[in-house]
Amino acid sequence: MKIRDVRAVQPASPGSPPDWRTSLGQILVAVDTDAGLTGYGVGGGGAAGVHVVRTVLRDLLLGRDAEPIDHLWQAMYDATLPFGRKGVAIMALSGVDLALWDLRGKAERRPVVELLGGSADRAIPVYHTAWDTIAPELAGQFRAFKLHVGTDRVEAVVRAVEQARAVIGPDCPLMVDAWMRWDVPITLAVAACLAGHRVGWIEEPLSPDDLAGYAEMRDRCPVPIAGGEHEFTVLGFKPLIEGRLHQVLQPDVCWCGGLTELVKIYRLALAAGLRVCPHRGAEVWALHALAALDPEPLAESGRPWLTWVRGQPPVRDGMIRLSGEPGFGSGIMETERG
Numbered sequence: 596m597k598i599r600d601v602r603a604v605q606p607a608s609p610g611s612p613p614d615w616r617t618s619l620g621q622i623l624v625a626v627d628t629d630a631g632l633t634g635y636g637v638g639g640g641g642a643a644g645v646h647v648v649r650t651v652l653r654d655l656l657l658g659r660d661a662e663p664i665d666h667l668w669q670a671m672y673d674a675t676l677p678f679g680r681k682g683v684a685i686m687a688l689s690g691v692d693l694a695l696w697d698l699r700g701k702a703e704r705r706p707v708v709e710l711l712g713g714s715a716d717r718a719i720p721v722y723h724t725a726w727d728t729i730a731p732e733l734a735g736q737f738r739a740f741k742l743h744v745g746t747d748r749v750e751a752v753v754r755a756v757e758q759a760r761a762v763i764g765p766d767c768p769l770m771v772d773a774w775m776r777w778d779v780p781i782t783l784a785v786a787a788c789l790a791g792h793r794v795g796w797i798e799e800p801l802s803p804d805d806l807a808g809y810a811e812m813r814d815r816c817p818v819p820i821a822g823g824e825h826e827f828t829v830l831g832f833k834p835l836i837e838g839r840l841h842q843v844l845q846p847d848v849c850w851c852g853g854l855t856e857l858v859k860i861y862r863l864a865l866a867a868g869l870r871v872c873p874h875r876g877a878e879v880w881a882l883h884a885l886a887a888l889d890p891e892p893l894a895e896s897g898r899p900w901l902t903w904v905r906g907q908p909p910v911r912d913g914m915i916r917l918s919g920e921p922g923f924g925s926g927i928m929e930t931e932r933g
């Protein structure tokens with residue numbers, strides 16, 4: 596099955612980020628083959644990611660066999676290494692890698708979860724990520740919640756968590772996401788104040804570059820630390836896992852190097868006894884790995900503006916289940932692929 600074309604576009608949809616200057620500028624990647632099959636994936640990097648796919652990666656892949664994926668992944672990594680390794684180039688590569696896995700599933704007429712040794716029948720609990728407050732109508736619709744707090748003021752964080760607890764009740768798991776806005780003293784102060792609120796994890800309190808700060812958190816913070824959505828490839832995750840700098844690893848499969856890397860990160864983390872909760876895990880791109888590899892799966896709600904990815908399984912009673920269709924089981928809107 597030879598690769599005939601590699602295409603990429605950043606589809607516009609209501610509420611989606613307008614350009615590439617945010618990690619959430621998602622791109623659609625399509626890999627066409629001479630067998631008549633097209634694989635689809637989603638990567639990041641917006642217009643900059645599209646440029647990397649259309650130039651460097653396309654030139655590299657045209658005319659090559661779509662297998663083996665790990666060889667193609669290494670060739671793409673090597674070709675982008677001088678300007679890649681982390682960030683936009685790996686986000687672009689991620690979309691191509693996912694498209695190749697989609698092709699593998701379609702060629703074998705099996706869902707990706709089966710290629711990874713799992714079953715599409717497995718129901719996965721879903722947590723909902725909310726910004727600053729949790730709408731009362733969402734309570735009971737998800738198995739857990741995460742509060743994305745947009746402040747570094749300790750009292751404001753504690754107040755937001757108290758309000759969220761009042762909405763979801765005392766027993767529903769609740770996590771907090773600081774999106775890299777805090778430092779060690781703020782995080783320790785928040786953790787101390789939240790001792791009675793059963794917070795499951797504090798996510799990305801520090802910059803992903805502050806490994807010394809995360810080592811201090813590992814030793815001193817009573818609340819588990821989560822992170823990894825801004826880390827790339829298994830090489831980037833290795834120090835986090837080996838140093839146990841995060842208790843919960845959160846790779847984003849559309850950014851960290853695709854499914855090829857997510858599988859390696861899962862295996863390394865599980866061998867170290869650490870939990871993996873992929874960023875946006877309820878979107879089809881990561882959900883197959885959760886269903887196949889995760890002993891304790893918990894999927895994060897997907898981003899609502901990815902409306903051009905059709906076939907996303909619905910969340911029912913706080914649970915999500917794969918469709919069982921070949922590949923990722925996603926139906927991309929052909930008219931918007933550009």
Ligand SMILES: [Mg+2]
Nearest residue numbers: 772798799824
């Ligand atoms: Mg986060």
